[in-house]
Amino acid sequence: MSVLADTLEDVHLTRLALTDFRSYAAVDVPLEPGVTIFGGANGEGKTNLVEAVGYAATLTSHRAAQDAPLIRAGAEQAIIRAAISTGSNDALVEIELNAGRANRVRLNRAPLTRPREVLGVLRTVLFAPEDLALVKGDPGERRRFLDDLLVAMAPRYAAVRADYERVLKQRTALLKSAGPKGGLGRAKGVQQSREAVTATLDVWDAHLARTGAELLVAREHLVHALRPHVERAYLAVAGDGRGPAEIAYRRSFEAPDETAAGSERPDGDPDVIHRARADESHGDRVRAAERSLRAALLEVRSSELDRGVCLAGPHRDELELSIRALPARGYASHGESWSLALALRLASFDLLRSGREDPVLILDDVFAELDAGRRDRLATLVATAEQVLVTAAVPADVPEILTGRHFTVSAGALTDAP
Numbered sequence: 001m002s003v004l005a006d007t008l009e010d011v012h013l014t015r016l017a018l019t020d021f022r023s024y025a026a027v028d029v030p031l032e033p034g035v036t037i038f039g040g041a042n043g044e045g046k047t048n049l050v051e052a053v054g055y056a057a058t059l060t061s062h063r064a065a066q067d068a069p070l071i072r073a074g075a076e077q078a079i080i081r082a083a084i085s086t087g088s089n090d091a092l093v094e095i096e097l098n099a100g101r102a103n104r105v106r107l108n109r110a111p112l113t114r115p116r117e118v119l120g121v122l123r124t125v126l127f128a129p130e131d132l133a134l135v136k137g138d139p140g141e142r143r144r145f146l147d148d149l150l151v152a153m154a155p156r157y158a159a160v161r162a163d164y165e166r167v168l169k170q171r172t173a174l175l176k177s178a179g180p181k182g183g184l185g186r187a188k189g190v191q192q193s194r195e196a197v198t199a200t201l202d203v204w205d206a207h208l209a210r211t212g213a214e215l216l217v218a219r220e221h222l223v224h225a226l227r228p229h230v231e232r233a234y235l236a237v238a239g240d241g242r243g244p245a246e247i248a249y250r251r252s253f254e255a256p257d258e259t260a261a262g263s264e265r266p267d268g269d270p271d272v273i274h275r276a277r278a279d280e281s282h283g284d285r286v287r288a289a290e291r292s293l294r295a296a297l298l299e300v301r302s303s304e305l306d307r308g309v310c311l312a313g314p315h316r317d318e319l320e321l322s323i324r325a326l327p328a329r330g331y332a333s334h335g336e337s338w339s340l341a342l343a344l345r346l347a348s349f350d351l352l353r354s355g356r357e358d359p360v361l362i363l364d365d366v367f368a369e370l371d372a373g374r375r376d377r378l379a380t381l382v383a384t385a386e387q388v389l390v391t392a393a394v395p396a397d398v399p400e401i402l403t404g405r406h407f408t409v410s411a412g413a414l415t416d417a418p
């Protein structure tokens, strides 16, 4: 996967064209390597532009869970076109967002069988005000952060993730069909006997454990790799002596076989886990996790049937964040939470660029939230990236070190700013 440093290609966007995307009927923006700043008053469409770039890279929006709000009100279809220069060969990504039917993606004019085949063509790291939820929000936000990064690192995990979500959904539907204890309160006809459900559950347990193990071991590996980058980035943003900020992956289930054998679980400390498993191959780890998850599913089965929810698996795991040994959620100040969210993104950028071409960096409105010291430190860290797209309602908030082309966004049109 890694490429020798001297063969690295510079990857950057050369053009972004939108049709009926968000507030834009039509816009066509030429882009260059280095820094591009989009200024303009609130609500003029700055974030809409960079949201489209993020969508071209990840097939998701950083602020809308569904695609419907991305299509211009009254239109049936939105189109995002992103032209990417990769040094040797250029790529054109075209995404059609359709109201009420499947989206379509073309790469270099050729339709893709599955949209997710486009993942990896353009890689981005997007910083946005919504990132505060990484620290203050539900565990689901942090799991999504890990899975998105996993896919950006290795696009094949998009399929692993999709498989797991499908299996989880079907297994949950099966649990619900068993109905609560005594079979009360569920619509007749839908309900199956517990015996019938139990027989089918064995099969779904196996599927869930297999796909779940692959996902969670990959996440554990990722967190291990990310950890030193987060620590370093946090100090770089917040200032020396303000840390340490630490991250750890915590599974939602114990490994019954390990506890039964009397061997203590290494308390979730990733270093301990990784030392203990240093001699294990990736395949060994996945198989061990699969056995643990399967055993855990058997243990919780009766409560699962009572409650109609799936109680063990990576969909209930947590990425724990702490600052000076206190959980960030609930303890960290607003500014500290912000710095930690930035550190998570900066660490992602470090990890994605190591041995590979730089991802495109997107900074949506982040400087307004930071004090002058943090602003300058962040700007210094990102200034070396191949391409940086910045939005700011108040251009003076953008530190001077980030100089480059400056557009003013107003009423759906872009003009060169002085």
Ligand SMILES: Nc1ncnc2c1ncn2[C@@H]1O[C@H](COP(=O)(O)OP(=O)(O)OP(=O)(O)O)[C@@H](O)[C@H]1O
Binding pocket: 021, 022, 023, 024, 040, 041, 042, 043, 044, 045, 046, 047, 048, 049, 068, 069, 070, 071, 072, 073, 365, 391, 392, 393
């Ligand atoms: N599907 C849509 N159809 C039409 N207009 C939309 C759609 N979605 C969003 N908008 C409009 O786009 C505008 C928001 O654009 P955007 O979020 O890019 O603003 P911004 O320039 O980033 O503002 P701020 O400085 O406040 O962050 C709003 O006026 C909103 O009404």
Ligand SMILES: [Mg+2]
Binding pocket: 046, 047, 048, 364, 365, 391
């Ligand atoms: Mg905005």
